[in-house]
Amino acid sequence: MRQAGRHFLQIPGPSAVPDRILRAISMQTIDHRGPDFAEVGQTALEGMKGIFKTSQNVFIFPSSGTGAWEAALVNTLAPGDRVLMFETGHFATLWNKMARRLGLEPEFLEGDWRGGAEPDRIEERLRADTNHMIKAVCVVHNETSTGSVSPIAEVRKAIDAAGHPALLMVDTISGLASIDFRFDEWGVDVCVSGSQKGLMLPPGLSFNAVSDKALDYSKEAGSMRSYWDWQDMVGPNATGYFPYTPGTNLLYGLNEAIAMLHEEGLDNVFARHARHGAAARAAVRAWGLEVLCARQGQESGVLTAVLMPEGHSADAFRATTLQHYDISLGNGLSKVADKVFRIGHLGDFNDLMLMATLSGVEMGLAKAGVPHESGGAQVAMAHLIDTKEERVAAE
Missing domain, CATH: 3.90.1150.10 (Aspartate Aminotransferase, domain 1)
Known part of the structure; x- marks a missing residue:
C-alpha cells in the first residue's frame, strides 16, 4: 500500500540526492574521448582538489569506496609489507581484512568502538619499530559505524614525533564534504573517499587524493594491479580524460555538487x-x-x-x-x-x-x-x- x-x-x-544533482546526472551522455568531455573531466578533477584541500593529485574511479581502499593499498605497498591500523569500528575492521587478503601484514591496534584513533598509542608503536618495518599507518577519519571522528592532524604529529617514515593513509569516505578535512595541511599521503555521503551523489564514484611522496612510491610498489593503477591515470587526467570509460553522468552530478558546496x-x-x-x-x-x-x-x-x-x-x-x-x-x-x-x-x-x-x-x-x-x-x-x-x- x-x-x-x-x-x-x-x-x-x-x-538523499538534491534535485539539482539529479537533473545534472540526467543530462545526455557524451563521447568520453571527444573534445567536449575535457571540460567535464578537468572540472571534476580540479574541483575535487578544492574539496580535499590539496594541490596534489586526486584520482577518480568508477567504483564504491571499497575500490578506493584497494587502490590506496596496492599502489603503495607490496605483499608482506607491515601496516599499522587502528580499530575504530566496523569499517576500520573491513579495511584491515582487505589488507590481509591482499597479502599485507596489518597490525590492528585494538579499540573500544567508543572514539577515534589514539595518536599516543600510534606513536608508541612506531617508536618501537626501530627498523621501520611498518610501511603505512591507516586510520578511518569518520567511522560510520560508531559516529566517532579520529584526530588526523594529531596522528600525523605522532608519526613525525616518532621519526618514522610510514605513509599516512586516511579513509574519509563519510567525512569528506561534511566535516573539516585538510589533506595538505595535515600531511596525509593517501586519502580514500566516495560519492554517496557528503558529496550528495548516488553511489558509484570513489576517490584517492595522493601526495607526491605516495605517487613516487607507486612507481616501484610491488603489488599486482591494473584497473587501480595511479600511473595509468596521470597522463590522461592531465587533459581531463581517463584511461577507461568513466562514470560520465556521475561526473556531471559531481561538478554540480562541488558548485553547490562552494555556493x-x-x-x-x-x-x-x-x-x-x-x-x-x-x-x-x-x-x-x-x-x-x-x-x-x-x-x-x-x-x-x-x-x-x-x-x-x-x-x-x-x-x-x-x-x-x-x-x-x-x-x-x-x-x-x-x-x-x-x-x-x-x-x-x-x-x-x-x-x-x-x-x-x-x-x-x-x-x-x-x-x-x-x-x-x-x-x-x-x-x-x-x-x-x-x-x-x-x-
Missing part, C-alpha cells in the same frame, strides 16, 4: 553538520539514551549512533519506525549489531529536516515500547533555536 509523503532516508549514507561555503557546510550533530546528541541524552561515541570532542556531525537499553532490539525498533513513520535509520554493524541504531544527518540537510527526523525517532521509540523520556525532539529544537547558524561569506 502506498504511503503518502516523502520517505526519510536517515541512514548515514547514501544520503554554501565549505566552512558553513562543516558548521551546519556540527550544529546538527550537537542537536541530535542533545535529543538522545534527553531521551535518557546513550550516544555510542563516549569521547567528548570526537563526536561526528555526520551521524549519531545510539545505544539501545538492555534487552531491547535496535533492529526491531528500526523496523517499527520504518513501518509506521516511513523513516529509514542505520543499523548496528558487527560488534554492535542489534545494539545500536544510527541517525544520519548529513548532506543536503537543514534544521526542519533534522526536526522531522528526530520527531520520527521519538515517535518510533514510543511505538516500539522502548523505555525513554519524552521531549528529546523538543530539546533539540531549543538547541537549534538557541544556536543561531553563523555563516561566513561563500567561496
Whole structure:
C-alpha cells in the first residue's frame, strides 16, 4: 500500500540526492574521448582538489569506496609489507581484512568502538619499530559505524614525533564534504573517499587524493594491479580524460555538487553538520539514551549512533519506525549489531529536516515500547533555536 509523503532516508549514507544533482546526472551522455568531455573531466578533477584541500593529485574511479581502499593499498605497498591500523569500528575492521587478503601484514591496534584513533598509542608503536618495518599507518577519519571522528592532524604529529617514515593513509569516505578535512595541511599521503555521503551523489564514484611522496612510491610498489593503477591515470587526467570509460553522468552530478558546496561555503557546510550533530546528541541524552561515541570532542556531525537499553532490539525498533513513520535509520554493524541504531544527518540537510527526523525517532521509540523520556525532539529544537547558524561569506 502506498504511503503518502516523502520517505526519510536517515541512514548515514547514501544520503538523499538534491534535485539539482539529479537533473545534472540526467543530462545526455557524451563521447568520453571527444573534445567536449575535457571540460567535464578537468572540472571534476580540479574541483575535487578544492574539496580535499590539496594541490596534489586526486584520482577518480568508477567504483564504491571499497575500490578506493584497494587502490590506496596496492599502489603503495607490496605483499608482506607491515601496516599499522587502528580499530575504530566496523569499517576500520573491513579495511584491515582487505589488507590481509591482499597479502599485507596489518597490525590492528585494538579499540573500544567508543572514539577515534589514539595518536599516543600510534606513536608508541612506531617508536618501537626501530627498523621501520611498518610501511603505512591507516586510520578511518569518520567511522560510520560508531559516529566517532579520529584526530588526523594529531596522528600525523605522532608519526613525525616518532621519526618514522610510514605513509599516512586516511579513509574519509563519510567525512569528506561534511566535516573539516585538510589533506595538505595535515600531511596525509593517501586519502580514500566516495560519492554517496557528503558529496550528495548516488553511489558509484570513489576517490584517492595522493601526495607526491605516495605517487613516487607507486612507481616501484610491488603489488599486482591494473584497473587501480595511479600511473595509468596521470597522463590522461592531465587533459581531463581517463584511461577507461568513466562514470560520465556521475561526473556531471559531481561538478554540480562541488558548485553547490562552494555556493554554501565549505566552512558553513562543516558548521551546519556540527550544529546538527550537537542537536541530535542533545535529543538522545534527553531521551535518557546513550550516544555510542563516549569521547567528548570526537563526536561526528555526520551521524549519531545510539545505544539501545538492555534487552531491547535496535533492529526491531528500526523496523517499527520504518513501518509506521516511513523513516529509514542505520543499523548496528558487527560488534554492535542489534545494539545500536544510527541517525544520519548529513548532506543536503537543514534544521526542519533534522526536526522531522528526530520527531520520527521519538515517535518510533514510543511505538516500539522502548523505555525513554519524552521531549528529546523538543530539546533539540531549543538547541537549534538557541544556536543561531553563523555563516561566513561563500567561496
